[in-house]
Amino acid sequence: MSVKSSISLTDQQDAFARSLVKSGQYSSMSSVLQQGLELLCQKIEAEAVVTEALRDLLQRRLKGPTISTAELESRVDAMIERKRRSV
Incomplete structure (x- = not known):
C-alpha cells in the first residue's frame, strides 16, 4: 500500500534527486526517496x-x-621497561 505524503527538500536535495531520475537510475522522485528511506532504516538498524x-x-x-x-600500575611499568630494553 502506498501513502501520499508532502515533503520539503532543499534545492540541492531536489536537484540531486531529479538528476538521478533524469539519468535513468530511478524511475521517479518517489523511488529515489523510498530508496533513501530504506538505506536510512538499514543504517539505523545496523547502528542498533x-x-x-x-x-x-x-x-x-x-x-x-x-x-x-x-x-595495573605494576603491569604498565613492566611493559614500559620491556619496551625500553627492546629499543
Whole structure:
C-alpha cells in the first residue's frame, strides 16, 4: 500500500534527486526517496545492532575479573621497561 505524503527538500536535495531520475537510475522522485528511506532504516538498524553488541561487551567486562590499581600500575611499568630494553 502506498501513502501520499508532502515533503520539503532543499534545492540541492531536489536537484540531486531529479538528476538521478533524469539519468535513468530511478524511475521517479518517489523511488529515489523510498530508496533513501530504506538505506536510512538499514543504517539505523545496523547502528542498533552495534550499540547492543557494545552494551553486551561492556556488561561482560564489568562482570569479569578485575585487577587493583597497584597491579595495573605494576603491569604498565613492566611493559614500559620491556619496551625500553627492546629499543
